[in-house]
Amino acid sequence: MNGIHDLGGMHGFGKVQAERNEPVFHYPWERKVFGIMVSTMAQGIYNVDEFRFGIEQMDAAHYLESSYYEHWLETVQKNLVEKGVIKRAELEAALRKAKGRGRAGAPKRRDPAMAQRLLEIIHKGDHYMRAPVPPRFKVGDAVRARNVNPPTHTRLPRYVRGKQGVIECVRGTFVTPDDNAIGKGEHPQPVYSVRFNGTELWGAQAQSNETLYIDMWEQYLEPA
Amino acid sequence: MKKGNAHGHHPQPLPDVALRVKALEALLLSKGLIATDAVEKVAEVYEKEIGPLNGAKVVARAWVDPAYKERLLKDATAAIAELGFSGMQGEHMVVVENTEKVHNMIVCTLCSCYPWPVLGLPPVWYKSPAYRARAVIEPRTVLREFGLELEDSVEVRVWDSSAELRYMVLPRRPPGSQGMTEQQLARLVTRDSMIGVGEAKAPRKAR
Numbered sequence: 001m002n003g004i005h006d007l008g009g010m011h012g013f014g015k016v017q018a019e020r021n022e023p024v025f026h027y028p029w030e031r032k033v034f035g036i037m038v039s040t041m042a043q044g045i046y047n048v049d050e051f052r053f054g055i056e057q058m059d060a061a062h063y064l065e066s067s068y069y070e071h072w073l074e075t076v077q078k079n080l081v082e083k084g085v086i087k088r089a090e091l092e093a094a095l096r097k098a099k100g101r102g103r104a105g106a107p108k109r110r111d112p113a114m115a116q117r118l119l120e121i122i123h124k125g126d127h128y129m130r131a132p133v134p135p136r137f138k139v140g141d142a143v144r145a146r147n148v149n150p151p152t153h154t155r156l157p158r159y160v161r162g163k164q165g166v167i168e169c170v171r172g173t174f175v176t177p178d179d180n181a182i183g184k185g186e187h188p189q190p191v192y193s194v195r196f197n198g199t200e201l202w203g204a205q206a207q208s209n210e211t212l213y214i215d216m217w218e219q220y221l222e223p224a
Numbered sequence: 225m226k227k228g229n230a231h232g233h234h235p236q237p238l239p240d241v242a243l244r245v246k247a248l249e250a251l252l253l254s255k256g257l258i259a260t261d262a263v264e265k266v267a268e269v270y271e272k273e274i275g276p277l278n279g280a281k282v283v284a285r286a287w288v289d290p291a292y293k294e295r296l297l298k299d300a301t302a303a304i305a306e307l308g309f310s311g312m313q314g315e316h317m318v319v320v321e322n323t324e325k326v327h328n329m330i331v332c333t334l335c336s337c338y339p340w341p342v343l344g345l346p347p348v349w350y351k352s353p354a355y356r357a358r359a360v361i362e363p364r365t366v367l368r369e370f371g372l373e374l375e376d377s378v379e380v381r382v383w384d385s386s387a388e389l390r391y392m393v394l395p396r397r398p399p400g401s402q403g404m405t406e407q408q409l410a411r412l413v414t415r416d417s418m419i420g421v422g423e424a425k426a427p428r429k430a431r
Binding site: 005006007008009010011012013014015016017018019022024025026027028029031032033034035036038039040043045052055064066067068070073076077080085086090091094095097098099101107108109110111112114115118119121122123124125126127128129155156157159171172174175191193201202205207208209210211212213214215216217 | 248252256257312345349358380382383
């Protein structure tokens with residue numbers, strides 16, 4: 001979707017502000033959101049593309065005003081509700097209860113086996129590569145990123161659409177995010193590293209001697 | 225730490241965000257979908273165990289061992305696993321090498337893709353709209369703000385991590401680091417140099 005998350009090439013955000021000696025998490029609630037996300041995704045309740053699509057559907061102004069882990073909170077809640085794991089009403093009731101508890105946190109529940117399982121998944125990973133599908137393009141082929149504007153999830157950013165590039169290499173066969181994000185199945189297809197010249201992307205505003213590489217699913221490309 | 229400024233640098237959370245998290249936590253605990261110790265452990269792993277020190281070890285090994293470097297550039301996932309690092313958000317690794325003529329930098333314009341097993345969780349600036357918007361259209365200006373001034377003759381390669389591949393930069397070995405051990409070299413490797421917005425630190429003459 002042509003959402004606010006698709007930021008490549010936009011102006012107006014000011015300087016990049018790096019924080020010195022930044023902690024991994026800034027607030028205790030961020031650690032919780034992180035742990036809740038890993039726990040629920042690892043159980044297969046939702047997939048990574050549904051997770052990303054959930055963030056993309058946030059209100060655009062809220063997206064910009066809220067911090068990173070708030071985005072996570074939004075999409076985790078949305079996905080858990082959509083998958084029927086929790087209900088909005090339950091969430092609202094839990095919020096009223098949490099207000100009542102004040103500083104006291106939630107009642108604790110220990111599950112060392114679950115903790116162990118999650119650590120194993122963290123070290124093993126969650127693989128989206130699938131059995132090879134023969135690629136349509138080969139290294140060196142001139143290609144054009146399709147000019148498409150799906151209202152749903154895609155990993156084809158606006159700034160490359162319609163632009164001409166060259167196949168740098170074939171990365172392998174991966175689950176298609178556009179379909180996987182909306183329950184349409186995995187439809188694995190080849191992914192390519194595609195090379196674009198800065199001037200092709202940005203015209204006269206391109207900075208000198210820039211090359212951009214981006215990984216693209218086969219359906220995002222047509223022969224140039 | 226600056227909070228809630230106009231440029232989207234780690235904006236102040238809504239006042240009730242901590243409360244909303246507590247509510248969700250309580251609800252999921254009551255359903256047995258999460259466990260207090262599991263949530264804690266998962267966060268702790270990224271605070272204490274998985275971070276840029278892992279990537280620094282990979283880089284230092286590549287600097288001292290040409291055969292390892294060759295494997296790293298050819299099949300990064302396998303070479304990184306040789307040192308014991310693998311897993312979530314690093315399932316398919318690609319390492320790109322900086323040279324005199326080429327400087328690489330990594331971004332994710334659409335979200336925040338980042339190679340967790342070698343660099344840990346990304347810093348706030350990497351996830352910020354400013355970096356994601358600008359890295360692709362004015363990489364040299366962004367690099368300059370990070371203190372890195374490149375000659376026009378140096379090609380800047382920007383890698384937008386839009387798929388499930390995760391990227392790490394192999395920075396150049398700094399001059400004056402001959403004779404240093406692998407462990408000493410690892411201490412010169414910064415997180416920023418592995419994202420490609422900085423260079424490895426120069427060795428100090430006397431320690």
